[in-house]
Amino acid sequence: MWGHGFCALKNYTSPEGFTTRAEREEKRNAEQKVKEKEQLREKEKRFSEWLRMSDEEKIKGNLWIWKLRFKKEQGTEPTPEQIEEKKQELISELPTPEEKRKQIFGDT
Numbered sequence: 557m558w559g560h561g562f563c564a565l566k567n568y569t570s571p572e573g574f575t576t577r578a579e580r581e582e583k584r585n586a587e588q589k590v591k592e593k594e595q596l597r598e599k600e601k602r603f604s605e606w607l608r609m610s611d612e613e614k615i616k617g618n619l620w621i622w623k624l625r626f627k628k629e630q631g632t633e634p635t636p637e638q639i640e641e642k643k644q645e646l647i648s649e650l651p652t653p654e655e656k657r658k659q660i661f662g663d664t
Contacts, residue, residue, distance in 0.1 A: 599660050599661055602660055603656065603657060603660050603661070606656055606660075607653060607656075611647045611650060612643070612647075614647075614650055615643065615646040615647055615650065618646050619639070619642060619643055619646060622642050622646075623639070626638070
């Protein structure tokens, strides 16, 4: 009985498309490396774009939100002087390039 079963396994061929656990792991690892490289390229792109932006561009969204809140809370538009004061405050709070690098890439 054992001899017959062994002969059957000796002539066994894997189904089409069958991969071993090691092959699947290797494929998964390769796909993970590709994904990590893509994520790194995206982070590098974001950081480069941030470096190219002017301070005014960097704070544009936050200044816009502040103006909306100011109008809602005060019932009036902020004066040009108030806008400039808030603008300078927001610019002073911007991260340094090294701080921004850490925000994007982590503490590596």
